[in-house]
Amino acid sequence: MTSAIGLVKGMKALGKKCGIKKDKPDMGIIFSEKPCNATAVYTSNSVKGAPLYVTKEHLKNGKAQAIVITSGVANVCTGKKGIEDAIETSKYAAKELGINYNDVLIASTGIIGHYLPMERIREGLSGIKEELSKDGNVAEAILTTDSCKKEAVRKIGNCTIGGIAKGSGMVHPNMATMLAFICTDADFSHDELKAMLKESVNKSFNMLSVDMDTSTSDMCILMANGMAGKVAREKFQKALDEVCIELAKKIASDGEGATKIIEVQVKNAADMESAKKLAKSVVCSNLVKCAVYGNDPNWGRILCALGNSGADFDEYKVDLYYGNISIVKNGVRVGFDYKKVKEVMAKEELKITVDMKSGKESAIAYGCDMSEEYVKENSLYST
Structure with a gap:
């Protein structure tokens, strides 16, 4: 071939x-x-x-x-x-x-x-x-x-x-x-x-x-x-x-110990630099990675990661989606079907969308979940 x-x-x-x-x-x-x-x-x-x-x-x-x-x-x-x-x-x-x-x-x-x-x-x-x-x-x-x-x-x-x-x-x-x-x-x-x-x-x-x-x-x-x-x-x-x-x-x-891809799209950010910082912060969060591995819609970890990004934003404008399911509206949890969200999270690729409603810039970051296998692989790598 x-x-x-x-x-x-x-x-x-x-x-x-x-x-x-x-x-x-x-x-x-x-x-x-x-x-x-x-x-x-x-x-x-x-x-x-x-x-x-x-x-x-x-x-x-x-x-x-x-x-x-x-x-x-x-x-x-x-x-x-x-x-x-x-x-x-x-x-x-x-x-x-x-x-x-x-x-x-x-x-x-x-x-x-x-x-x-x-x-x-x-x-x-x-x-x-x-x-x-x-x-x-x-x-x-x-x-x-x-x-x-x-x-x-x-x-x-x-x-x-x-x-x-x-x-x-x-x-x-x-x-x-x-x-x-x-x-x-x-x-x-x-x-x-x-x-x-x-x-x-x-x-x-x-x-x-x-x-x-x-x-x-x-x-x-x-x-x-x-x-x-x-x-x-x-x-x-x-x-x-x-x-x-x-x-x-x-x-x-193919991340070490990964079971699925995480794609985070931040849209309507105030500027491109902020959009990138926000998206990266979510895919880099070990707490988010672990939640995704466990199919746990712990959306608070995503808001926390956004807050740690270094970008300025109004938390009460933020909307959050897992797939097409609305999780957060204007910074506050909305009612959602827990079972359906877990089904979305169980797929091989999870798309998380964050709407900042602060501008016109967008960015996408790519990452993966984190399982026990990551620790196992890296603890034994040189031996």
């Missing part, structure tokens, strides 16, 4: 085992036949992985042709050797692919504090050019605690956008808190790509939270080789938004 990356003209991919993990794919390669204009958005965590520093340096000219992703070891808090290992990885991959090492971007995900097993990585990179294909399973190779791979594709005329992502824990809305790699055959300049990626990320990954922890390693990269020609920017932006939102929702649904 052709991968999301392979559907893009001139793009090939590879997912393989190189021995970082015991028995799962742990190395992913994305390669373009032609050099790409490229841009990226990075984690806001002040502790950053070595791959981030190398990728930022390589992207200073706005160009890239390949990405090497390793899974199982994050290469974070590894000092000078970590940087040297990331650079060596780019050089070895470049030699195998026949390109300049500055055009190879590096990403790693996994346990912090361990060095990359460079001998295994060199062995894994050997002969990769012949292994690349349209159906290369790179989406599986980049996973860590994820339970499933995440891909999204959109067509705009002759152009295609294909994206993959990983993320299930350490996901919190302050980009970047997961890995996402998006490729297109549309023709756009670096500056255009940079502006469009920023806009899409602000609507998707920056509105996503699983567990309130911002990772040290993660990023979202967008590469465009231009092989399918020009496409209207507004149409491309819409499609890019859709790809990013789909990937963000798939990450939310």
Whole structure:
């Protein structure tokens, strides 16, 4: 089956085992036949992985042709050797692919504090050019605690956008808190790509939270080789938004220990910043997450989360809905059928709508519930 990356003209991919993990794919390669204009958005965590520093340096000219992703070891808090290992990885991959090492971007995900097993990585990179294909399973190779791979594709005329992502824990809305790699055959300049990626990320990954922890390693990269020609920017932006939102929702649904997605729409807020703060505050609330897991319509927790958002609003204007069921009107509980609300909450996706009645701005945030499994997974992760 052709991968999301392979559907893009001139793009090939590879997912393989190189021995970082015991028995799962742990190395992913994305390669373009032609050099790409490229841009990226990075984690806001002040502790950053070595791959981030190398990728930022390589992207200073706005160009890239390949990405090497390793899974199982994050290469974070590894000092000078970590940087040297990331650079060596780019050089070895470049030699195998026949390109300049500055055009190879590096990403790693996994346990912090361990060095990359460079001998295994060199062995894994050997002969990769012949292994690349349209159906290369790179989406599986980049996973860590994820339970499933995440891909999204959109067509705009002759152009295609294909994206993959990983993320299930350490996901919190302050980009970047997961890995996402998006490729297109549309023709756009670096500056255009940079502006469009920023806009899409602000609507998707920056509105996503699983567990309130911002990772040290993660990023979202967008590469465009231009092989399918020009496409209207507004149409491309819409499609890019859709790809990013789909990937963000798939990450939310695969949150560690999650049983359902939470989508919070705040509408009619006084301004966009307030709308975002309010929506994020609800999906980030552990009390809300636990209530959703238990199908408990404890609406007071949502009002409390709104109040903790830092946004100014009049609580006696707030209306609240679970699905289409009215729960709160003008800040006061209304009569509702408890059984019907529990049925709505028991579905795989719960939509919570908050009407602030204070303006015209809206924002949507994505998250998941929290079960006992989240604690279990994260208490045993490194062992």
